[in-house]
Amino acid sequence: MRRLRRSDVPIATDAFARFAIGLLIVRRFDDGSTAIGRIVETEAYAPEDPASHAFRGRTSRNQSMFGINFAAYVYFIYGSAYCLNITTEPIGIGAAVLIRALEPLDGLASMRTRRGPQVTDRDLLRGPGRICRAFEIDRRLDGVDLESDDRLWLARDSATTAVVGISTRIGLTKAVEIRHRFFARGSSFLSGPRALSQDS
DNA sequence: CAGAGGATCGGCT
DNA sequence: GCCGATCCTCTGG
Numbered sequence: 344m345r346r347l348r349r350s351d352v353p354i355a356t357d358a359f360a361r362f363a364i365g366l367l368i369v370r371r372f373d374d375g376s377t378a379i380g381r382i383v384e385t386e387a388y389a390p391e392d393p394a395s396h397a398f399r400g401r402t403s404r405n406q407s408m409f410g411i412n413f414a415a416y417v418y419f420i421y422g423s424a425y426c427l428n429i430t431t432e433p434i435g436i437g438a439a440v441l442i443r444a445l446e447p448l449d450g451l452a453s454m455r456t457r458r459g460p461q462v463t464d465r466d467l468l469r470g471p472g473r474i475c476r477a478f479e480i481d482r483r484l485d486g487v488d489l490e491s492d493d494r495l496w497l498a499r500d501s502a503t504t505a506v507v508g509i510s511t512r513i514g515l516t517k518a519v520e521i522r523h524r525f526f527a528r529g530s531s532f533l534s535g536p537r538a539l540s541q542d543s
Numbered sequence: 544c545a546g547a548g549g550a551t552c553g554g555c556t
Numbered sequence: 557g558c559c560g561a562t563c564c565t566c567t568g569g
Binding site for chain 3: 544545546547548549550551552553554555556
Binding site: 399419421536 | 544545546550551552553554555
């Protein structure tokens, strides 16, 4: 398992969203323990996308979307959940990739201390808000550089590359027709309606 | 297991 | 004030 650097990943939004499927997200907690999950579902929010938080320009919430790529963008939604994104595109261009679902690989017990003792493996990281709950990710991690931070980073292992499916995105009211959702076909850890993950 | 409906509050108009 | 890149609970099959 090798930690990724900025130079290892595509800077373009949809290219990164596809590239990210199969990579590992590692969260290191204050006590030194770690939790690890494999990315099985992402959504691209490219420049000019009406559904993107960056569409109406820079604000205090979305400023990290306009910063350097390969950084975290974390926001709070629906009064209850945080969502983790990874920024893309050169500085000055607002874009990011939402991490929608992970397959839990390591640190499941510590995830359950935050998500609940009864939660099944399948539901531990299935959904963007659940990921942030299990990994203790909130606005304190907004803007951190994934290349150099010691709390959050990306890694690659030797697992066989998944077949990647493509579909429309989940939970939107704008630009609902754009097919910018990427997922590992056949994974049992995906979010959203089952039908969305069948074809493509 | 799948689908529907309500809760909840920060961000932005 | 309004609305959301969601989650949880409950219901029915």
